[in-house]
Amino acid sequence: MFDKINTYLILIVLVMGITSCKSSRNIISKNINTNWQFKAVQDSVWLKASVPGTVHTDLLANGVIEDPFYRLNEKQLQWIDKTDWEYYTTFKVDNKVFNKETIELEFKGLDTYAKIYINDSLVFGTDNMFVGYQLNSKPFLKLGENQLKIVFDSPIRLGLEKRDALGYRLPNAVNDQSVNGGLGDKQVAVFSRKAGYHFGWDWGPRLVSSGIWQDILLLAWNKASIKDVYIKQTELTNDVAQLNVAVELEATDDFKSFLNIKIDSVLSVRHKMDLKKGINKIEIPVIIENPELWWTNGLGNQKLYKIDIEVTKGGRLLASNSKNIGLKTLEVVQQPDSIGTSFYFKLNGHPVFMKGANYIPQDVFLNRVTIQDYERIIQDMVYANYNMIRVWGGGIYEKDIFYELCDKNGILVWQDFMFACAMYPGDAAFLESVKQEAIYNVKRLRNHTSIALWCGNNENLVGWKNWGWINDIYNNQGGEVLNKVWKGYTDVFHNILPDLVKELDSDTFYWASSPSSVQGEDQTLTSGDYHYWKVWGQQAAFSTFNEYVPRFMSEYGFQSFPEFETVKKYTLEEDWDIYSEVMQSHQRSIIGNKNIEFYMESMYRKPKDFQSFLYVSQLLQAKGMQIAIEAHRRNMPYCMGSLYWQINDCWPVASWSSIDYYGNWKASHFKVKELYKPIKSLFFVKDNQLQVHIVSDELENKSAKLNLKLLNFNGELLNSLEKEIDIKLNTSAIYFSENLNQIVSKYNKSNILIVAELLDDNTHVFDESIFFFETEKKLELTQPTFNYTISKAANGKFVVEIVSNVLAKDVRISSTTEGKFSINYFDMLPFKKYRVYFDSETEITDEKSLENFKINSLFDTY
Structure with missing residues (x-):
């Protein structure tokens, strides 16, 4: 649909792996995130907009819609994704900027179908949420005030057009909530390179938004700009680390200059360059003597070397870039043995059992996730003794801050490409978009020490093999369509993605599909990775976790409700029944609430009220997680990984998460912290x-x-x-x-x-x-009597010392003060003193501030 727009491409530079340069006299970098307005294309009234943002959050801020997460409001907002929207701002270009040789606009994230206008000239169109763009904009800019307009076409309208134009039907994507969106069985999620979870999942709402979801920058420069840096480790011993620094430079003309490389602010290499107009690629070897290794959380330090790359001419800085690099060796070991084939990660020569979870985006509306949110979730991983997180393929390639924090904290990242639980189109335009998406994100993320594995997709292969897709296509559309759909799969996951990973990030392991076996076939317990869902999906007993122990368990789990204080934020008292319309709307698994009740009846006495039911559901989830994790760890080295589903939520909901949408640890996260020691x-x-x-x-x-x-x-x-x-x-x-x-x-x-x-x-x-x-x-059980004192600890935190006169089962401490207790939902032995530290999110002046807290146990639910 962008043929007309492509006539402008001669004026556009699409940059894969964009990195922002340091400020200098030669380089000007400004955010264009202010003075934005938006409206529906057919409307005449402009409203105030936020950038980064989304249509939904802007409508909410202007009072046009109510909170999408409250009660049943989501159902009333399905018109938004069928509307075209436009965003508009003005910005000034002064002489200092205008006189630069090159002026670019960098769009870090546009969701999804966007047409970009500069001063009424249509300069570019996008159709992939996961790709950032850097446009040579000087030909369209003028001195003084400039206009920038972005028109977002409805992803539903264009998705329906692509669906009709495909010529055959793909299998139903099991989590595309097309019925909730008023589309009947016309599912369109797979036709757009957009976060799949926006269209709904069995833990998420259907809120298909559009908008400017990441920053827009104005970049102005003379002479040279660094477009990409790739630091490849070529050798690592106790004595020396050999690095190859590959730099991609754009020059505005031919000139001589120097490339300086500093390590931890000390000059290591000064290289003379003869730059030619256009793109220049330079590779420089760099040595670090007596290198300090990077280790995962719990095994050692996370030393990161700061590598500065500078382009200078006549002593003047023209361009610069900086990377933080950890030195390590990491391999995925698959060796035949008497049972099958191993699957484990070897870090710095040591096999490491991977402990962690699967991660989804932290909000349906991505602009609402703050730096503090990223810091909190990574610390939640560290506190719970994680060493790996899986970025799941139905969300997004996360922002740079996520990977930077993983680098700093020793959390390895199993990185999915963004494909999940579906088969996708295989036409040339789609494949080209996927290729550009992969190039952009592999180049953007490959320097992060935390990246441990690139995985092609989540459950596409197991879906093809086991979910009836093959028979459905063959019986209804014939063998020719069947072959066409499978070819689309192999083109992406067996050709495009592995070839690009090999070319751009050859040190990192590629795994075509999770789960799958070493032969690249369906999952098996004796090789590859495994997703176990008979517990939950087929109501198998928790004890079967002991029977289904694979080489690497990359998904398993059990649901619970969030705590009562969270539920109160999206309900009224009349909704406080797990089978009320509101509670069932905030439960997207069609078997969810019945399943929780089914398992609870076999293990616990019936809770006395709604609040008690929520609490016991968390104990039930923690019990299931305990049985599974203990089975995995107990069976090492046969099994060498346990990544449960899932750590977090994207809205307030009953789900498999161990931390709810508002950041509250459920019983299972406290249990995981203990089990992952x-x-x-x-x-x-x-x-x-x-x-x-x-x-x-x-x-x-x-x-x-x-x-x-x-x-x-x-x-x-x-x-x-x-x-x-x-x-x-x-x-x-x-x-x-x-x-x-x-x-x-x-x-x-x-x-x-x-x-x-x-x-x-x-x-x-x-x-x-x-x-x-x-x-x-x-x-x-009998009624416990708790005696406790509250005092200030030496570390500045407050400590609660508690003693019970009898066994107190599953003790939960709660407080109206925002913060976390060091342990919770724990068993107290009689007459043993337990010290529980409280880490407050706000300043606490004295122990009286903590007196408004409660201590409950399982006995109180009877």
């Missing part, structure tokens, strides 16, 4: 033997003491065992095993427990695990 004791019953496994991710052996205590719920010591042990590095092993009947024969299983303590110096307990002999439903 570097050294963890794990109880397991096998063949009627109660075993204590201890798993270590550490790179050194550790001497410790294992204490086992059999207690009743009143705190009486019934039996005990002390044992000196040596915990072997990077292993899982059994350190205790005894017949279950012999342990419990004298006692009532419903009111006894075993606690395992690990002590590192015979006094300090660094790990504690508790085993119950019955499900929560059968435990004979």
